[in-house]
Amino acid sequence: MDPLHQFEIQYLVEALLLTNSGLWMLLAVITSYSLMMLATSKPTMVPGRLQLVAEMLYSFVVKMVNDNAGDQARPFIPFIFSLFMFILFGNLLGLIPGSFTFTSHIIVTFGLALMVITVVTILGFVKHGLHFLELFVPKGVSVYIAVFLVPIELISYLTRPVSLSVRLFANMMAGHAMLKVFAGFSVLAVGALGTLGGVIGLLPMLINVLLTGFELLVAVLQAYVFSVLSCLYIRDALELH
Amino acid sequence: MNAWTAGSQAQRSFPLRATVALAAGSAAWVSSNRWVTLLVVLALVVVGIPASGALAAERNQVHQADPGYHAAPGEDTHDNEHGGEHGGLPQLDKSSFPAQLLWLAITFSLCYFLFSGVAIPRVSQVIATRENRIAGDLDQADELRDQAEKLTHSNDEKLSQAYQQAGVELTLSREESDKTKAALLAELEDHLAVQIANSQAEIARNTAGALARIESEAAGLACAVLLKLTGKKITIEQATAAVKQLNQQEHIVGDAV
Numbered sequence: 001m002d003p004l005h006q007f008e009i010q011y012l013v014e015a016l017l018l019t020n021s022g023l024w025m026l027l028a029v030i031t032s033y034s035l036m037m038l039a040t041s042k043p044t045m046v047p048g049r050l051q052l053v054a055e056m057l058y059s060f061v062v063k064m065v066n067d068n069a070g071d072q073a074r075p076f077i078p079f080i081f082s083l084f085m086f087i088l089f090g091n092l093l094g095l096i097p098g099s100f101t102f103t104s105h106i107i108v109t110f111g112l113a114l115m116v117i118t119v120v121t122i123l124g125f126v127k128h129g130l131h132f133l134e135l136f137v138p139k140g141v142s143v144y145i146a147v148f149l150v151p152i153e154l155i156s157y158l159t160r161p162v163s164l165s166v167r168l169f170a171n172m173m174a175g176h177a178m179l180k181v182f183a184g185f186s187v188l189a190v191g192a193l194g195t196l197g198g199v200i201g202l203l204p205m206l207i208n209v210l211l212t213g214f215e216l217l218v219a220v221l222q223a224y225v226f227s228v229l230s231c232l233y234i235r236d237a238l239e240l241h
Numbered sequence: 242m243n244a245w246t247a248g249s250q251a252q253r254s255f256p257l258r259a260t261v262a263l264a265a266g267s268a269a270w271v272s273s274n275r276w277v278t279l280l281v282v283l284a285l286v287v288v289g290i291p292a293s294g295a296l297a298a299e300r301n302q303v304h305q306a307d308p309g310y311h312a313a314p315g316e317d318t319h320d321n322e323h324g325g326e327h328g329g330l331p332q333l334d335k336s337s338f339p340a341q342l343l344w345l346a347i348t349f350s351l352c353y354f355l356f357s358g359v360a361i362p363r364v365s366q367v368i369a370t371r372e373n374r375i376a377g378d379l380d381q382a383d384e385l386r387d388q389a390e391k392l393t394h395s396n397d398e399k400l401s402q403a404y405q406q407a408g409v410e411l412t413l414s415r416e417e418s419d420k421t422k423a424a425l426l427a428e429l430e431d432h433l434a435v436q437i438a439n440s441q442a443e444i445a446r447n448t449a450g451a452l453a454r455i456e457s458e459a460a461g462l463a464c465a466v467l468l469k470l471t472g473k474k475i476t477i478e479q480a481t482a483a484v485k486q487l488n489q490q491e492h493i494v495g496d497a498v
Binding site: 004007008009011017018019021022025026028029032033036037039040043045047051054055058059075076077078079081082085086102104105106107108111112114115116118119122123126169173 | 276277280281283284285287288330331332333334337338339340341342343344345346347348349351352353355356357359360361363364365367368370371374
C-alpha cells in the first residue's frame with residue numbers, strides 16, 4: 001500500500017551488487033538493442049512496421065542532434081542516441097506493473113547527468129583550451145558587471161547536472177507515486193466498503209487509466225528533454241555561444 | 242561475497258576494470274570518432290569512481306555497525322536497514338548508490354558500445370542505401386527526361402526542316418508546272434491560229450466559188466428569161482457583164498448604206 005514501496009532497492013545478486021534497479025537497466029539496454037537489431041535484421045527498401053520504428057527513432061535523434069547541437073556534433077549522435085534510448089526504455093519499461101523504474105532514482109539520473117557534463121566539460125577544454133572559460137564571460141560586458149555575471153554563469157553551469165537529473169527523477173517519481181496512490185484508493189475503497197467500495201473504487205481506477213496514458217507521454221517527453229538539453233550543452237562546448 | 246572482504250583496493254578497481262574491459266573489447270567496433278568514445282569512457286569512469294569510493298566507505302560503515310552482516314546477507318537486511326524502518330524516500334538511501342552507479346556504468350557502456358558499434362551503423366546503412374537508391378532513381382529520371390527533351394527538340398527541328406524543304410519543293414514544282422502550262426497554252430494557241438487561218442481561207446475560197454457560180458447561173462437565167470419574154474438573143478458574156486454591173490451597184494449602195 002505504501003506508494004513509495006515501488007522505489008525500494010532490492011538486491012538480487014548480492015555478490016555482483018545486482019539490484020532490481022541494475023536488472024532493469026540491463027533489460028532496458030537489451031530490449032532497446034534487440035529492437036534496433038531485430039528491426040534491421042532483414043532490411044527492405046520499403047520498410048516494414050518494425051523497421052520503420054527503428055529508422056524513425058534513429059532519424060529523430062539525428063535530426064535532434066543536428067538541430068540543437070549543430071553540424072559539428074555529428075560524432076555525438078551515438079552518445080545522444082544511447083542516452084535517449086536508455087532513458088526512454090527505462091521510463092517505458094518502468095510503466096509495466098510490477099517493474100522497477102531506474103530513472104525514478106536520483107542517483108541514476110544524476111549519474112547520467114554527470115556523464116553528460118563530464119563529456120561536455122572535457123570536450124570544451126579539449127576543443128578550446130582555456131578559452132572555454134570564456135563561456136562564463138558573456139561578450140561585450142564591462143568589468144564591473146562581469147564581477148557579478150561570472151559567478152552567476154558559473155553557478156548556472158554547475159547546476160546543470162542537478163537540474164538535468166532532478167527534472168527526470170522528479171517527473172518519473174511523481175508520476176509513479178501518483179499512479180500507486182490512485183491504485184491504493186481503489187484497493188482501500190474495496191477493503192473498507194466491500195461491494196459498494198468496488199463501485200466507488202472504479203473512479204480512481206478510471207483516473208489511473210488516464211494517468212497511465214499521461215505517464216506514457218511524460219516518459220517519452222522526459223527522455224526527449226534530457227537528450228535535447230544534452231545536445232544544447234554539447235553545442236555550448238563546441239561553439240562557445 | 243568474499244571479494245568484498247578483500248579490501249577497498251579491489252573494490253575500487255572493480256567498476257573501473259569492468260568499464261575498461263568493455264571499452265577495450267568494443268574498441269574494434271568503434272573505428273571512427275574514437276575521441277568521442279574516449280570522452281564517454283572518461284565520463285563513465287567519472288561516474289564509476291565515486292561509486293566505488295562510496296561503496297568502500299559504505300562497506301566499512303556496515304562492517305563497523307553490524308559485525309553480523311556477513312552472516313545474513315540478502316535483501317531483507319537492506320530493506321530493514323534503510324527502506325522500511327526510516328520510512329524516508331528509498332531514493333535518498335545512500336547505501337544503494339554504489340550498486341546503482343556501478344550498474345549504470347556497466348549498462349550504459351554496454352548500451353553505448355552496442356549502439357555505436359553495431360546498431361547505428363546498421364540502421365544508418367539501411368537508411369543510406371535507400372537514400373542512395375532514391376537519389377539514383379531521381380538522377381536516372383532526370384537523365385531520361387533530358388534525353389526525352391533532346392529527342393523532342395531534334396524531332397521538332399527535323400519536322401520544321403521537313404516543312405521548309407516541302408515548301409521549297411512545292412514552290413519549285415509550282416513554278417515548273419506553271420512554265421509547262423504556259424508553253425502548252427502557247428503551242429495550242431499557235432495551232433489554233435493556224436487552223437483558224439486555214440479555215441478562213443477555205444471559207445473565203447468557197448464563198449468566192451459560190452459567188453462565181455451564182456453569177457454564171459444568174460446570167461444563164463437572165464438569157465433564158467430574156468429569150469422567152471422578148472425573143473431577143475444575148476450572149477452569155479453580155480449577161481454576165483450586166484450581172485456584174487448590177488452587183489457592183491448593189492455593193493456601192495450597200496457600202497453607202
